[in-house]
Amino acid sequence: MDLFQAAQQxxxxxxxxxxxxxxxxxxxxxxxGKGRLLRRAIKADQLSSLIFYGPPGTGKTTLARxxxxxxxxxxxxxxxxLSGVKQVREAIAEAQELxxxxxxxxxxxxxxxxxxxxAQQDALLPWVENGTIILVGATTENPYFEVNSxxxxxSRIFQLKQLESEDLFEVARQAAADKERGYxxxxxxxEEGALEHLVKxxxxxxxxxxxxxxxxxETTPxxxxxxxxxKIYITLETAEESIQKKVVLYDKEGDYHYDTISAFIKSIRGSDPDAALYWMARMVKAGEDPRFIxxxxxxxxxxxIGMADPQALVQVNAAAQAYDRVGLPEGQFHLTQAALYLATAPKSNSSLAFFDAVKVVDEEAAREVPNHLRDPSRDKHGFGHGEGYNYPHAYRDHWVAQAYLPRGLKGRIFYQPASQGFEAGIQQDVIRRRELQMAAMIEESLENLSFSPGDKERDAWMRRTRGNSSxxxxxMRSRMFAPLKTERHHKFLIWRESSGLLLWEAWRRVPEGGVCAWFPEGRNMDLCEHFTRSLPESERPIFFGGRSDTALQDLETIKESCELFETIMIRDWISRLSEENRKAEWEQLRQLLSPGGVLSLSEPLPAMGSRLSDFLPDGAESLDEWQSIxxxxxxxxxxAYPGLESEETVLALLKEMGASDSAAEILNSSEDRILSTExxxxxxxxxxxxxxxxxxxxxxxEKKMESYSSYCLKHLEGARVKWNSCRIILRADFQ
Incomplete structure (x- = not known):
């Protein structure tokens, strides 16, 4: 044996x-592998700069050799x-000379x-660029993050992976058979299982x-x-002693650190408690700081998990605090409990809604804070800040429908409640409140138009009689749907929909049927369509209209594209349309109603609600004009409302329309109002x-009217009154 062989041994x-x-x-x-690019390049000695990237023991340095x-x-x-800039420059000088x-x-x-x-990487860069040096680098870290871009x-990046068991068996057999370098x-x-243990x-x-x-x-003989x-016989016991602890490939600063924690979190997200425990065990075994986990x-x-189980945050936080008190090794119980709680909890990522809101803030112009939401403590008297704000705690269930988003963002949806866990319990409340907010928002926008060219025969005072509080x-919606015997496969037509109030409740009740809605106003239809964007296209309601003057043409379109409807629902139809227009619409609507179908209506009965004269002080009855008033x-x-004088007159209208049977229910409401001078x-x-x-x-x-208006202004200006509204809910059957 020469000196070289002795050194090698x-x-x-x-x-x-x-x-x-x-x-x-x-x-x-x-x-x-045979035919692969790198093998061909090595064989042909036509290498360009390379970087080998992979965990320890996968053959990076070996491949370089x-x-x-x-x-x-x-x-x-x-x-x-071990090498600094000096050694790099020396290598460059030698390469340049060669x-x-x-x-x-x-x-x-x-x-x-x-x-x-x-500095070291920059020193090498020009010589790699001009071809003086061909770089072959080896790294356990992701080169895209750790090496000069x-x-x-x-360079060509080649990722080396952990060797398969078959490869390791071949490595062991090669070492055992090689007479010069091995055994x-x-x-x-x-012994059976010994080599398998080493490989595993x-x-x-x-x-x-x-x-x-x-x-x-070398320790057996x-x-x-x-x-x-x-003969050298390796027992299982010897193999176990030779490698008592499993090698865990893990670097707290490297890819395995981030890859393993990523696998752990994704296992939790995927509700796989077994995988979550495995990846957490990998981290703990490798010495990861439990506080990081x-x-x-x-x-x-x-x-x-979020709102699907709000207790998840409480539980994990409590486990983290308990770990701080207990430490390892007992603290592993708290790690386990927290991981299992999260992995088995219902899931929801609805908290990502915040980032949708951030995107809107980044992409759109800043919006003014609505006047009723502004701080009234400074500018209430000068600018009316805070006026019109409804204090939610003053209302039933501590909630009232009012707009909280800026004007340009009304109707924008960020939060989508999940349908499981705690969130499933609040989902319908959130959706229904959102619908009522949208309905009240649209009603309010209509109400604030004291005189509209499209509605010259109506005025804000008349709209007050309708009773449109949230x-x-x-x-009203609940009463309209209560008497309907709706099957899941039925079809609804919501005619003259304005705010989605009836639309969404109908949609919920017929998941296997369908809902069509016709809107006389395009902006209201657009707002409701916006609400449907989160739904699968096949499940969305079908919208028609957008213009009030195309009602009859749109009815023809609905007739051609839709089957008959079991239920047609309309709100404020008799009160808004002239008799002529109503009859023209009904002639076509009747053809869309299936045999045995139902027409459901909600109409105001203004004559049965409050009048200004109801709030005049005692003694007003003695006025000469009282009876005339x-x-x-x-x-x-x-x-203003022909046919809506009483329950009897409305039922008579339904009979004229051909109803075989009809029923009515009166809905009363009262609302506190302040009668302002304006x-x-x-x-x-x-x-x-x-x-x-x-x-x-x-x-x-003119004379009596002037006297009456002066009297009302004198006694009612600024008065707080309880305004009563009355509606009639109608159900009519048609054979």
Whole structure:
């Protein structure tokens, strides 16, 4: 044995068994298998700059040594930990001289290239660019994050993976059979399960396997080396002693740190408690700080579980606090409890709604805070800040429908409650409140138009008689649907829908049927369509209309594209349309109603609600004009709402329409209101067609009307009154 051979025999088995050529290289077939690009480039000695990236023991340095043994280029090797800028410049100078004098290329292998600082990497960059040096780097870190981006862009990246069990068995067999570098001089035999244990615990790391094999082989004989040809029998006990602890490939600063925690969180998100425990065990076994794991679980409790189980955040936080008191090893119970709670909890990512709101803030112009939401403590008197705000605690269930978003964002939806866990219990409440808010918002926008060209015969005073508070709307909707015998496969037509109030409740009741809705106003239809964007297209209601003057044409379209409907629902139909228009619409609507179908209506009965004269002080009855005033009010209501004088008159209308049976229910509501000067003046404006004053003047005459309006302004200005509204809910059957 010469000195070189003696020195080689003193090297670790893993160093002695490094492959000398591609035929001896085991594993990584995805990059060096026959016909692969890298294998062809090595064989043809046509390498460009390369970076090998992968966990320890996968063959990065070995592959570089194979290149060194096959290339005609000069091969230099540096270790990034031990080499500084000086060594880099020396290598560059040698490479430059070799190229200039002999035309020979230089391959520079840099092990742990990610450990080089920016100055070292920058020193190398120009020479890689001009081809003086071909870089072959090896790193356990993701080069896209840890290596100079300019170097990365000029290099091919090859990712090496953990070796498969079959590859490790082949590595062990190769070492046992090689007479020069391994243990081929002796007969190596393994007890059943011994080699399997070494392979399993190596966990894809060939270096770890060879180190444990060396320890097992060289400690088994009484003295090593034994005589040639002697049998060395490796027992399972020896194998277990040789590698007592499983190798866990994990670097707290590297990819495995982030990959493993990512796998852990994704297992929680996927509700797989077994996988969550496995990945957490990997981290704990590798020495990960449990506080880091708790931190990620606290984030997951809000991001992945969220409102589906609000207690998740409480539980994980409590477990983290308990761990701080207890520490390891008992603190592993608290880690486990927190992980299992999250993995088995119902899931919801509705908290991501915040980032949708952030996107709107980033992309759209800043919006003014609505006046009623502004702070009244500073500018209430000068600018009216805070006026019109409804204090929710003053209402039933501590809630009232009012707009909280800026004007340009009304109807925008960010939060979508999940349909499981705690959130499932609040989902319908959130949706129904949202619908009522939208309905009240649209009703309010209509109400604020004291005189509209599209509605010249109506005025804000008349709209007050309809009773459109959010609670009243909710109660009205409930009463309209209560008597309907709806099956899940039925079809609804919501005619003259304005706010989605009836639309969404109908949609919920017929999940296997369908809902169509016709809107006379395009902006209201657009708002309701916006609400449907989160639904699968096949489940969305079908919308028609958008213009009030196309009702009859749209009815023809509905007739052609839809089957008959079991139920047609309309709100404020008789009160809004002239008799002529109503009859024209009904002629076609009747053809859309299936045999035995139902027409459901909700109409105001203004004559049965409050009148201004109801709030005049005692003694008003003694006025000379009192009887005339009451008669004038009766006349105004009859003129404004023909056919809606009483329950009997409405039922008579349904009979004229051909109803075989009908039923009615009266719905009363009262609301506290303050009669402002501006409001009273608007109502008593005798010059504006459609106003209360204009209508009553036609009955009373100018002099009596002037006297009455003055009396009302004197006694009712600023008065707080309880305004009563009355509606009739109708159900009509048609054979």
């Amino acid at each position: 003193n090297e670790p088995l893993a160093a002695r068994m490094r492959p000398r050529n591609m035929d001896e290289y085991i594993g990584q077939n995805h990059i060096v 194979v290149i060194a043994g096959t290339t005609s280029s000069r091969f230099l090797s540096l270790n990034a930990v 190229r200039d004098l002999h035309g020979r290329r230089t391959i520079l292998f840099v092990d742990e290239v990610h450990r080089w600082n920016k 300019a170097l990365v862009s000029r 081929g001089k002796w007969e190596i035999d393994f 615990t190596a966990d894809g790391d060939a270096r770890s396997l060879l180190n444990s094999l060396q320890l097992a082989v 009484d003295s090593y080396p034994p005589p040639g040809g002697e 708790f931190r990620r679980m606290i984030i997951s409790a809000a991001e992945d 609670r009243f709307l909710e109660e 009451r008669e004038a009010e009766d006349a105004v209501y009859r003129e 409001q009273l003046n608007n109502w008593f404006n005798t010059e504006r067609p459609g106003s209360l004053g204009f209508r009553m003047k036609a009955v009373l005459g």
